[in-house]
Amino acid sequence: MIIAANLKTNLTRHETASYIEEVNRCALASKQDVLVFPAISSLDSFDTKVEVGTQNAYPTQKGAFTGEIGLEQLDEFGIKIILIGHSERRHVLGESQEFIAQKFRYFKSQGFKIVYCVGEPKAKREAGKAEMMEYIAAQYAGIDTEYENLIIAYEPVWAIGTGLTPTLEDIEDIHAELKKKSSAPLLYGGSVKVNNIKDVLSVKNVDGVLVGSAALYAEHFCTMIQYADEIESNN
Ligand code: PEP
Numbered sequence: 540m541i542i543a544a545n546l547k548t549n550l551t552r553h554e555t556a557s558y559i560e561e562v563n564r565c566a567l568a569s570k571q572d573v574l575v576f577p578a579i580s581s582l583d584s585f586d587t588k589v590e591v592g593t594q595n596a597y598p599t600q601k602g603a604f605t606g607e608i609g610l611e612q613l614d615e616f617g618i619k620i621i622l623i624g625h626s627e628r629r630h631v632l633g634e635s636q637e638f639i640a641q642k643f644r645y646f647k648s649q650g651f652k653i654v655y656c657v658g659e660p661k662a663k664r665e666a667g668k669a670e671m672m673e674y675i676a677a678q679y680a681g682i683d684t685e686y687e688n689l690i691i692a693y694e695p696v697w698a699i700g701t702g703l704t705p706t707l708e709d710i711e712d713i714h715a716e717l718k719k720k721s722s723a724p725l726l727y728g729g730s731v732k733v734n735n736i737k738d739v740l741s742v743k744n745v746d747g748v749l750v751g752s753a754a755l756y757a758e759h760f761c762t763m764i765q766y767a768d769e770i771e772s773n774n
Contacts, residue, residue, distance in 0.1 A: 540740065540767050541690060541724055541747030543574035543654065544754035545594065545622065546581075555581035558757045563587040565761035569768050572747070574654070576622050579608060584616045592620025592654070595628065598645030610649060620652040624678065626696045630660070640681025652688040654749065656728070657717070661697035672716055684721035691725050692749040693717055698729025700752055705729075707742050714744035736763045740770050 550558060555577045566573040566588045576594045585591045597607035613619075623642050628634045646653055657678040663671045675693075683689070693713060698704050705713070710727055717725055727739050728749030739745060747767075754760040 540771065541572045541574065541726055542760075542764050542767050543576070543692075543726065543747065543749045544760050545576045545625070545728075545749060545751045546578060546755065547594070547627070547751060548578055549755055550578065550581060552581045552583075556583065559585055559587060559589055559591065561757035562760055562764075563589045565757075565764045569764045570771060571764050571767045573764060574620060576620075576654075582613075582616050582618060590620055590652075591616075591618065592622060592652070593618050594622050594625070596621055596642075596646070598642045619650065620654070621646050622654045622656065624656040626656060626658055626694055626699055630696060636678060636680050639678075643682050647683060647686050647688075650688065652690065653686065654690045654692055654726070655682060656692045656694050656749070658694040658696050658699075658729070664695065664697060672713075675713075675717070676720070679720055684723065686723075689721065689723040690747075691717065691721055691723050692728045693725060694728035694749060700730070702730050704731075704735065704739075707738055710739065710745065711742045714742065718744050731763075733759050733762050733766075737766050737770060740767055 559575060573589045574592055575589050576592045593613060596613055597604045597609050599609040601609045601611040624639045657675050659671045659674050663674040695705060714725055724746040725744060726747045726749045727745050731739055731748045731750045732753035739748060
């Protein structure tokens with residue numbers, strides 16, 4: 540399974556290095572694929588089993604894009620994984636589907652592993668399944684769903700950082716729908732934590748998780764990695 544941590548705008552460079560060192564010890568003892576997305580200022584060349592990716596980058600090699608980083612800055616550290624379409628970039632930072640698709644095309648052309656996030660806000664969830672699925676379908680516009688290095692993360696916007704989660708039945712239902720769109724590994728994300736990860740990972744068509752706040756403590760994230768191993772060995 541794929542167990543991924545999005546550290547968002549948290550931890551200093553020094554704290555991140557210690558975090559990755561600790562998580563790497565757990566990853567080495569585990570069968571899971573462990574990914575960590577630190578803040579951009581904490582990127583570095585990590586010689587670890589843990590795969591380190593960037594939370595964002597501009598679709599360019601280099602150039603006049605103030606405040607952004609491009610391929611040249613990622614290449615410096617050998618970073619080949621990127622998170623694209625995260626709800627905070629869509630809804631807080633205002634990225635359009637068109638721009639997201641442009642990023643996708645660029646980083647696909649560079650062979651990056653792409654963790655591509657989709658998910659509906661609360662109003663769309665409440666509008667009923669048909670409208671919700673239509674909303675999510677629009678987030679696949681311009682995305683190559685057959686890209687070999689694609690991982691999709693289903694993350695309902697209303698579940699991110701709120702402590703709320705869909706029911707396990709709802710996760711199963713939506714993942715079944717999303718698997719019809721792409722056979723890429725499909726993660727669930729949104730308020731996953733130590734005390735619900737086992738349930739979430741047991742749901743059909745859940746190939747892993749993307750964890751935000753609950754992954755901020757290496758010890759907690761390690762417990763989640765161990766739980767994934769336990770679930771896999773029980774199956
Ligand atoms: C995320 O940011 O991708 C996420 C899932 O956050 P949280 O686990 O805090 O809901």
